[in-house]
Amino acid sequence: METVKGKPISQLPLCGVFAVAFIAGKPVEEVFELFKDRYGKSNHWQGRVSRRACLAVLEQIGIKFSPVQQGDWKNCSLAKWIDWYTAKGKTYFVETSSHFQVVRDGIVHDQCGSLPIGKVKGRLSRVKRALLIH
Numbered sequence: 317m318e319t320v321k322g323k324p325i326s327q328l329p330l331c332g333v334f335a336v337a338f339i340a341g342k343p344v345e346e347v348f349e350l351f352k353d354r355y356g357k358s359n360h361w362q363g364r365v366s367r368r369a370c371l372a373v374l375e376q377i378g379i380k381f382s383p384v385q386q387g388d389w390k391n392c393s394l395a396k397w398i399d400w401y402t403a404k405g406k407t408y409f410v411e412t413s414s415h416f417q418v419v420r421d422g423i424v425h426d427q428c429g430s431l432p433i434g435k436v437k438g439r440l441s442r443v444k445r446a447l448l449i450h
Contacts, residue, residue, distance in 0.1 A: 318344045320363065325427045331416040332365040334427040335409055338418045339449055340377050344427075347373070367411055367445065374409075381409065384446040395439040397446070398422055407449040412441035 317324045325334060325344050337347035351357065351365055351373060374381060389397055394412050398419055402408060408419040415438060417426040424436045433439050 320345050320348050326429070328363050328427070330363040330427045332367070332370045333363050335416045335418050335425075336370055336373050336377075336379075338425050339374065339379055339407065339409060342377075350377070367416070370409070370416065371447075380450040381447040382450065384408065384448050386445075389443060392443055393440045394424070394436070394443055395433050397443045398424075398433050401446075409447040409449060410443060411445045412438060412443055415441065 317326065319325065320328060320330065320333075330344065330348070333348050333351055334344055336351075337344045340347065348363060351363075351369065352361060354373065354376070355365075355369060371381075384401070389401055392400070394410065397410075399422075402419060402422075404421055406420070410417050410419050415426070417424050417438075419425070419433075422433055423430050424433055424439075
């Protein structure tokens with residue numbers, strides 16, 4: 317398991333940092349430092365970031381993305397959204413409540429690990445926004 321500041325990433329509020337690192341194929345600690353430097357965070361910062369900050373860092377490192385149009389899924393659970401609105405082989409940055417995760421081929425990736433949607437604790441969380449990664 318990766319660590320940041322000597323702690324396992326699963327014990328820190330790093331969902332946004334993790335999602336950006338996963339999409340970029342970079343180590344979490346490297347992306348953590350990128351956020352820290354870009355936003356002038358102190359050494360006490362634990363890793364919590366906003367959606368806007370995630371999008372800015374994705375752009376900074378050259379990741380292309382586009383918003384997934386909301387359409388009929390306004391009040392859709394993560395499990396239903398994955399089943400109904402994702403395409404095989406595509407990668408999505410998904411925001412639910414106050415959590416970010418990456419979805420690819422029915423697998424949800426966050427700082428706690430990678431699990432099929434049926435085993436994800438937050439599978440009933442409502443999807444707020446999603447980006448298709450190009």
